[in-house]
Structures are given as C-alpha cells and as structure tokens.
Amino acid sequence: MSDFSDLYQDLILDHQKNPRNFGEMTDANHHADGYNPLCGDKLTLYLKLDDAGTIQDIHFKGSGCAISKASASMMTVALKGKKTAEAEHLFHEFHDMVMGKIEKAPEDLGKLKVFEGVKDYPARVKCASLAWHTMEAALHNEKDVVSTDDGKGMEG
Amino acid sequence: MATAHAESTTQTYDVLKYRKDFPILNQKVHGVPLVYLDNAATTQKPLSVIEAENKYYREYNANIHRGVHLLSQQATKAYEDARVKIQKFINAANSAEIIYTRGTTEGINLVAQTWGRKNVQAGDEILVSAMEHHSNIVPWQMLCEEKGAKLKVIPINDAGELLMDEFKKLVTSKTKLVAVTHVSNALGTINPIADIIQYAHSKGVLVLIDGAQSIPHIKVDVQALDCDFYAFSGHKIYAPTGIGVLYGKYKLLDAMPPYQGGGDMIASVTFEKTTYAKLPNKFEAGTPHIAGVIGLGAALDYVSAIGVDRIAAHEHELLVYGTQALSKIKEIRIIGTAAMKAGVISFTLGEIHPHDIGTILDKQGVAIRAGHHCAQPVMERFDIPATARASFGLYNVKEEIDVLVTAIQKTLEVFA
C-alpha cells in the first residue's frame, strides 16, 4: 500500500505544480468553459485556430484538483500545432484509455499515457477528462458550460 | 428498553464491543484495515438492523394496512410499532405526528410543497441560514419562485456560527418560516435552535429544523424545543437508506393539504370527490418502504440501548482529540471552529485539492468526504472550492484518528 505512483506520477505532479500554457489568451478565436460539479473543478479553454484548422495556440485557466490541472496542462502541450482532426482523434483515444475501454494505451498518445492509471480510480476519470471535453466544446464553439454531470451520458 | 436504559447509565462506553456489532467495519480496503470517517454522509449499519430487515423479508413480508391475512397483520404491526418508537425517540406528543418519508430531503420538500404552497404568498419571506445543505435551500427557492416570495439568509461568522443579532433583524412581519439546520454537515456547528425557535415564535413565525446531522448525535425533544417541523434521515442514524421522518405539530399537519395522491392516503374515493385519510396516512400515499421502517425502528433500539448522550460524549472526545491532532499539522486549516460543534472536522491542506486528499487517504484505508458537501454557499463564504471532511460515529476510536493523521502526512509527502 501507500504507493500512489500509479496515479500521482512525477510528470503529473510537475504539471500540476507548474502548469504550462496557463492563463487567459486575448487572441483566441474559440473558447469554452468546463465544470466538474463533483470536485468543483472549473476551467476555461482558449484556442486559436488558423484557416487550415491548425491549433496555433492553446491556453487554459481555472482551478481544480491535481489530476484535472495536470491533464489540462499536458493536453495543451500535446495539442499545440496539431490539426483539429488530430485533436479529436487524441481526445477519443485519451477518453477510451481513462475509461479503461482499451487494453493498452495507444502509442500516439505519447506522454499523455501517464494518465493510464486513472482507469483504476473511477472517481477520478472525470477530473482527467474535463479539459478534453472542454477542448472539444471549444472546437465546436458550444456556448453552454460543459459539465461532467450534465446527464448527457458524459461518463468520463 | 428498561434494562437497556439501566445499562446505559452504569456501564462504561465499550466502543470495541460496539464495533463488533458492525460487520462492515471488519474489513480491509486496498489491503489495509478500513477506517471509516465518513459518517456525516452515511453511517454503517449494526447487525441488528440488517437482521431486522432480513427477518421481515424472510418471515413476514406483506403489504400493510390492507391484508386480512396474518403476514399483513404482522407487517402492519411492525410498521406501526416503529412509528411509536420514533415518537418516543424524539418525544413527540402523538405518533400521528410521525410521517415516514424517504429522508430529510423529502421531508423538507413535503413541507415546502404543502404547508408552503398554502401559506406563503407574494411578498412573504422565508429565512434560511448561510450554512444550509442544498436540501434546505432549493425547496424554498422553488417555492419562492412560484409564489413571488423572497428567500433571506442568516449570515455566519468566520468560526461558522450564526449571527444571532442579524437573525433577529431578519425576522420581520413578512417572515413566514425559519428553516435552519440543527447541526451543519459541512462545518459541524451546533446551532442554538432553542433560542431561534423561541425568538421566531415570539414573532409568530414557524420554524423547521433540518435534523439530518443532529439526530444521531444530540438527544432531541421536539416538545421541549417546540419546533414546528423536524426532518431527519434514517441512514444517518445507523438505519437503512430510503427511509426518513418528518415530524410536524399535529395541528399544522392536519391543516396541510396532502403531498402526493394515491392509495393509503384516502378515506374514500369517488370520481366526484375524495376525502383524505387522517394523519399520518394522509401523507403516506402508496406502498411505503416497510423494510426500511422496520430497520429504522431497530436502529433506534440499538442507539437507545447505548444512549444518545453517551454516544455524544464519546464523539465529543473524538472531536477534541482529532482537532488537536490535526491542528499540529501546520498545512491544515480547519473550516468551522464554532464553540459548539458535533463530530465533524472539515479542513483544507495547503494548496492540495481535497479531491486529491480523498484519493490518497482512500489508498491508505481512510474513507473521508471530499467536496462541497452539498453546501456550496458555505464554501463560497470561506472562499474555498471544497474541503476534506472527517466525521465520527459511535464506533470510531482514537487509533483511527492516528491513522488519519499519518495518512495526511503521507499526502503532504506526495505533493512535497
């Protein structure tokens, strides 16, 4: 017991302490708000997309638990420079990984694989996926606050 | 319960013996012994409660109030005997003042939807406190919205105590009801409800008490308190979930319209007119949670045999011990430091989010609650998103608090 390294890996702890791409973005052309009522995690996600559908810049701000903060931070690092289609693809892979829907984490998730341990903590899946759901909402310019408890079956 | 009562005054508090009555406590989680400190969320059930429900289903399961057969008579008797036990437990004047509900939430909604819709009008005011559980806020908001009435809030100080002077100022000729919690689930504060009731009554205002957190910890005498309504949940006092009680003064309940329509709540039905049953049946439409009622009766027997006062004294010792132990950890900030407190310690730990604390404690076998405790206005008042909360029950021991302290230190190490 007393081994928390499956969830609280060094990389996660580092990102929660020093979140990357943190803070408001003034030249964003897409943004969305996310909320996890379970632990009160709140975040706003900002995207700057160019005409070719490339994510030129991505930022987030908000407050939350270590898992949600680190997940948001690492997501911004992973998605900067990616095409929106790639972002959507990673979103689905990440989602399936933390939900425990796939045996082995896909290689193209790269560093995001550190979140694989989340699948053994059902109470924390929403924390890890909040930023991703919010990113998706921002891509589609959804106006409503994304909630991990909105009854739309957004289970993770 | 004469023998049990005698026992309760002479014997020492044998917590290890009581622990053995709760089968669930004797287990390991994540490979370590379970330390259950989430009693404010729900309590564990003693064997006598589990067996009372079991016996009902094995030996005399039947619907109540309608069968002429033996099993139905037995079930009806057990169901009504429990009502008398509850009446005695809170010292109500009449067993017809004991209305079975699903829990505190339903009890409060019942009052809002029946008494409230009949008596509250546009311009009227309802007073709640800043430390209410959402279940003692939202039903009143819904009522106020429907009626054009206004919800007013009694503020609290930094210790988490009601500001009684402000309370008195807020009671005006427009005030129709004061709805306050006896004990705060998020802060542990015990409110001076006797004073509140007395003052409100001096102004002709009714008082509803949310008893969800007080029922297992404080000896409640509804007649001495003179409260008009008192709602509680079985599951917080070692009884099953899905069963609770609304106490109301007979005259008030009798004058209130029914809550739900259906079977069991009628005297006679024709398509032209239905006359309603007398209390308590008027408020108990449909087949109720019979097994739950029987389990609640067994739970009150269990608690009475030990004695609520002795349980309260034991939990107070744990509160004092726990508060001292946690205060020694410099990163800890205890939220809720009222002079009068029940066995609840809400805290934050440096910058570590309570949800992370909860996960790391869980891995060490310690079950606590992390979150806003369905009291978001309280969190806002203290400008925090959430707290971690340890809450004690009759079976907790100081050694478990020691485990909690060690687990918190480990949490600090992970985030160091």
Ligand SMILES: Cc1ncc(COP(=O)(O)O)c(C=O)c1O
């Ligand atoms: C103070 C208080 N009021 C009301 C409730 C609601 O009780 P229930 O969910 O059993 O209806 C709770 C339970 O958490 C509580 O602590």
